[in-house]
Amino acid sequence: MLVSGKKFSNTVASATNTAEYVVARLVDIGIDVSFSVPGDFAFALDHALISNPELKNIVNANELNASYAADGYARVRGAAILCTTYAVGELSALNGVMGSKAENLVVFHLVGAPNDAAIAKRKQVHHTLGDGDYNQFISISSAAACVSAVITPDSARREMNRVIREAFKHRKPAYISLSLDDGNRPVTDTTLDDDNCDQIKSNPRQLSQAVELVLKHLAHANKIVAIPSIKLGRFGITDKALKLIEKLGIPFVIMPHDKSSVSEDHPQYAGFYAGLLSDEGTSQIVESADLVLNLGDALWSDFNTSGFTNNLDLNKVLNLAPLYVEDKNTRITNVYLAELLDALLDKVQAKNYSVDYNKPQLSRLAVTNADLTLKAVYNQLLHFIAPSDNLVVETGSSSLNLPKFPLPDGVKYHNQTLWGSIGWATPAALGVALANLDSRVILLTGEGSHQLTLNELGVMGRYKVNPIILCINNYGFMVERALELDPDPSYDDIAQLNYAQLPTAFGCNNWLSIKVTTEVEFADALKRARAHIDGVYIELVTGKYDYGSTLEFFNSHLKEMYGS
Ligand SMILES: Cc1ncc(C[n+]2csc(CCOP(=O)(O)OP(=O)(O)O)c2C)c(N)n1
Numbered sequence: 001m002l003v004s005g006k007k008f009s010n011t012v013a014s015a016t017n018t019a020e021y022v023v024a025r026l027v028d029i030g031i032d033v034s035f036s037v038p039g040d041f042a043f044a045l046d047h048a049l050i051s052n053p054e055l056k057n058i059v060n061a062n063e064l065n066a067s068y069a070a071d072g073y074a075r076v077r078g079a080a081i082l083c084t085t086y087a088v089g090e091l092s093a094l095n096g097v098m099g100s101k102a103e104n105l106v107v108f109h110l111v112g113a114p115n116d117a118a119i120a121k122r123k124q125v126h127h128t129l130g131d132g133d134y135n136q137f138i139s140i141s142s143a144a145a146c147v148s149a150v151i152t153p154d155s156a157r158r159e160m161n162r163v164i165r166e167a168f169k170h171r172k173p174a175y176i177s178l179s180l181d182d183g184n185r186p187v188t189d190t191t192l193d194d195d196n197c198d199q200i201k202s203n204p205r206q207l208s209q210a211v212e213l214v215l216k217h218l219a220h221a222n223k224i225v226a227i228p229s230i231k232l233g234r235f236g237i238t239d240k241a242l243k244l245i246e247k248l249g250i251p252f253v254i255m256p257h258d259k260s261s262v263s264e265d266h267p268q269y270a271g272f273y274a275g276l277l278s279d280e281g282t283s284q285i286v287e288s289a290d291l292v293l294n295l296g297d298a299l300w301s302d303f304n305t306s307g308f309t310n311n312l313d314l315n316k317v318l319n320l321a322p323l324y325v326e327d328k329n330t331r332i333t334n335v336y337l338a339e340l341l342d343a344l345l346d347k348v349q350a351k352n353y354s355v356d357y358n359k360p361q362l363s364r365l366a367v368t369n370a371d372l373t374l375k376a377v378y379n380q381l382l383h384f385i386a387p388s389d390n391l392v393v394e395t396g397s398s399s400l401n402l403p404k405f406p407l408p409d410g411v412k413y414h415n416q417t418l419w420g421s422i423g424w425a426t427p428a429a430l431g432v433a434l435a436n437l438d439s440r441v442i443l444l445t446g447e448g449s450h451q452l453t454l455n456e457l458g459v460m461g462r463y464k465v466n467p468i469i470l471c472i473n474n475y476g477f478m479v480e481r482a483l484e485l486d487p488d489p490s491y492d493d494i495a496q497l498n499y500a501q502l503p504t505a506f507g508c509n510n511w512l513s514i515k516v517t518t519e520v521e522f523a524d525a526l527k528r529a530r531a532h533i534d535g536v537y538i539e540l541v542t543g544k545y546d547y548g549s550t551l552e553f554f555n556s557h558l559k560e561m562y563g564s
């Protein structure tokens with residue numbers, strides 16, 4: 001199954017037109033929520049979204065929010081539907097869709113286009129530049145996808161087979177354009193629907209070369225350390241990779257972007273690996289290994305390596321990427337990691353290499369009447385999180401400070417570590433919540449980021465989503481203040497809103513909304529939050545220059561951070 005948590009249904013059978021067919025194909029792979037902003041050129045698609053009996057359509061506050069919400073949903077369920085209108089809608093969504101591309105998420109971006117007759121006659125219709133050129137927006141939007149199609153009634157089945165297969169092969173967004181009049185016409189394409197679009201096959205010869213290469217590396221190494229990547233989850237193969245780690249009997253470490261891919265309570269866990277910010281002893285464990293097994297193409301990016309302060313000889317790395325295998329000399333393509341892991345699981349011998357690592361324990365700080373500090377916020381939050389929670393963390397001081405802390409087993413951590421577009425987390429929390437109705441979503445956001453997309457609160461209220469939102473109000477863009485050479489530039493000051501009043505203003509009925517300024521007030525608010533069944537909004541007032549030690553570290557390593 002392509003998408004988790006849902007049975008294969010057959011809504012394609014009742015599709016009466018091409019728009020309904022396109023939507024039904026996506027519903028039938030297990031997607032049960034769509035995120036959208038309607039528009040006249042998209043009416044056929046919009047109708048299809050609300051008429052499919054298995055689909056709940058969410059009307060977002062704007063297209064960028066919709067794209068972030070789709071991204072959040074896809075993180076949990078494996079794929080999402082985003083629907084926007086021609087040009088003005090689709091272009092607004094593109095930052096979010098591009099983020100999904102960077103973060104390996106399948107988002108089907110459906111866009112309603114003007115009527116074919118208008119396009120053929122190069123008419124000057126709205127949402128165009130008036131120049132009769134109807135290709136430019138398709139080419140811009142396609143750049144945020146790994147596959148794109150202009151669907152027509154006589155290509156719909158063939159093209160949907162192709163689009164779904166490619167999107168799942170790469171685990172990246174797909175762009176689907178459908179004109180208003182074609183959307184309302186019945187499908188005439190007689191190609192058979194391919195219900196096994198996720199059955200991606202390796203090239204057998206290259207797969208056996210890859211197996212040989214990996215076995216050769218394993219045979220020549222004794223000290224082997226694995227690094228499981230977040231992409232394992234995206235490709236639905238975390239369990240297989242963990243089985244390999246267990247069968248080999250080798251330690252594994254986790255980098256910031258890959259946080260919560262595998263439990264930090266696993267007996268073979270050997271720590272948080274992030275350059276000079278690594279757990280004590282973990283850098284030594286990784287960097288002194290004979291072989292580092294990169295499972296799923298974990299990135300050696302700026303934030304994964306704490307500003308490139310790791311000291312790992314990359315020649316020792318064997319990268320088992322989702323679609324290829326690479327060592328310092330060779331890259332073998334057309335190898336699908338799911339199949340490679342299966343083959344390796346049959347063949348590898350235990351290495352039984354163990355290391356000394358003591359997981360840092362998070363002591364509980366005493367709660368006093370003192371003004372709230374970031375340190376107290378993290379400490380209380382980390383003791384508050386329950387194993388079934390989904391923690392959505394925004395870019396900014398939150399995402400730089402938080403990954404270093406151990407998380408309870410079972411907590412799912414979501415962050416846009418590579419793309420890092422502020423504003424993502426608030427709508428993404430909506431998407432994560434709708435994807436996972438049994439879990440409580442905790443959103444940790446800075447107030448500056450929140451300002452970009454906070455109108456999505458109204459959507460949360462409308463659809464009765466009940467996150468616990470922690471909005472840190474530190475009087476501006478603190479992460480930037482911390483990274484500036486100029487200590488206090490005025491561009492990091494932002495409008496001061498009455499954050500705790502937002503849920504009421506946005507119509508979030510029965511939400512608990514509290515502004516806290518001291519440690520004890522925060523502790524009390526958290527207690528009430530867990531017991532409150534509707535949404536909770538806590539504004540946390542912390543100091544304007546209260547950075548946290550991680551940011552101080554980044555500040556003192558700015559040169560490395562920017563790659564020089
Ligand atoms: C879309 C976008 N615009 C600008 C930035 C640059 N940027 C990164 S973090 C940040 C400030 C975040 O401030 P806030 O959310 O208040 O968090 P704080 O660091 O203050 O806790 C900015 C402006 C970005 N990453 N993405």
Ligand SMILES: [Mg+2]
Pocket residue numbers: 446447448449472473474475476477478
């Ligand atoms: Mg801030």
